[in-house]
Amino acid sequence: MSGQEFLDRLKRDLGTKITGANLEAVDPWIEVSPTGLPDVARYLRDSADLKFDMLMCISGVDYFEADPKKAEKTGWQPHLEVVYHLWSVPHKRSLVLKVMLPRWKNDEPGEIPDIPTVSDVWSTANWHEREVYDLSGVRFTGHPNLRRILCPEDWEGHPLRRDYVMPLEYHGIRGR
């Protein structure tokens, strides 16, 4: 199945939940709407000929450049991407899903955006979503235990945000 055929099939079966794609990239990816993500995930895992039964990685990528000159060069609108790398064990194939999110919920700085969890589809997502929440600042709604995983629980801010500033001190330890 070529990339275009696969995309057409997904669009036919899942409709507006598929919001875009880039088939020319080094790793072609498919963009999914945040609300449609759990349905798309279940469809990809359960369809007999696809069987994307393994979730390899969830990464949060923050596209934000504070310097306006540099921002112009990159050509990126400030936004946040959550990238899902899937793998099919029976068919030995990979797939990349992307979900675009605003950097802040309702444009209020400090309010991190929401996305439905897929930890009920792939158990791998449980820890990975905690990591993305911890480091990139994305709230996974419906997650059974959304706590920080790598940073201490009383840590403030999300370090992999591009505008993150190291705290001056943490429990008496000098930060910067």
Place this chain on the structure above:
Amino acid sequence: MATQTDDARIIEFDVRTDEMLVNMGPQHPSTHGVLRLVLRTDGEVVSEVTPHIGYLHRCAEKIGENLTPRQWIPYTDRMDYLAGMNMNLGWALTVEKLMNLQLPEKARHLRVIICEMNRIASHLVGMGAYGLDLGTFSPFLYAFRERERILDLFEEVCGARLTYSYITVGGATADLPPGWLQKCEAFLDQFLPVIDECHALLTTNSIFIQRTAAIGYLSPEMAVDYGCTGPVLRGSGIDQDLRRDGEAAYTAMYDGYAFEVIVEKNGRYPQDHKYPAVPSQAVLGDCWHRFYVRMLEVRQAIDLVRQAIDRYSTATGSYGEPVKLTEKLPKGEAYLETEAPRGQMGFYIVSDGTSIPWRARARSSCFCNLSVSHEICRGALIADIPAIVGSLDIVMGEIDR
């Protein structure tokens, strides 16, 4: 009046026990680094295990956003510090995939030699430390004696014994020194009989079998669901090895090499005619099988190194000159997984067109392998927890990054 029963469990049933939270780690010697496990126990039986990680978090991904890919190579060493070469390789291949860089043939074979040697060293630690977890000290000494020899070889190649930064974007930092291949072959000849000693010490040892067989059972469905990879996945009977099944950017390295994926098919392992039989108590997916897969992979790695040495000596051309330190990256992103000793190590790079990546992400195999621990430890005895967690062969440096 004496209790009229033959079954010890009935007596135990009468003893009222309260639930207790037991903290194991972060300095417990059997946790392979700074892992903290909170066990909810009822007597000796563990009903719940909660791993707490992050004690070794060094913000590697944040650092990666501020350095060029070649400068980040030393940080990848410090992820899985027992298999630094394989970590270097994963990142180097990912950047090469993004840059669409083709490597000379000699560089390919050089990488196979180095990475498979590191796999042997890594599995030796895995084996020795697992013996320690179960309370036997000798296998550890046997394993470390051999590992030292591999480290000596690596020291000759790149000057470092643990954090190599040898394999880098574009190839490797230097060619193999003259006479090194003969030393490597001499080591392999000497090492081959030692594997049998290790099998005698652990694999077929009846105490070892009692401690590991039918303990920590991980079903294939659960292994896939939790994203377990490497020997943990193959120990559950799933036939997957990225050296054969991975993306072309990685499998090209092993193109033309003859090897069989170490996994039990129809009740037998590909090399089991030469090796101790699977004991009758062992169940596919238990601690014993995970250990056994690792031991067979050591044997397989020797074959691969031998093939690679032959090809390397006849290959002509460059060993792969590294790219410039500040080489500009094309705009775009790439994700690649490689088969590291502990599982599938993935790296993800996003570039905005400058020489410094916009985002560097490391997908850790041990991170996923450890996340399944709460499922396979449920209902086990406290004494079995080190056996189960040890069989996952985790390295905290990679989990916490």
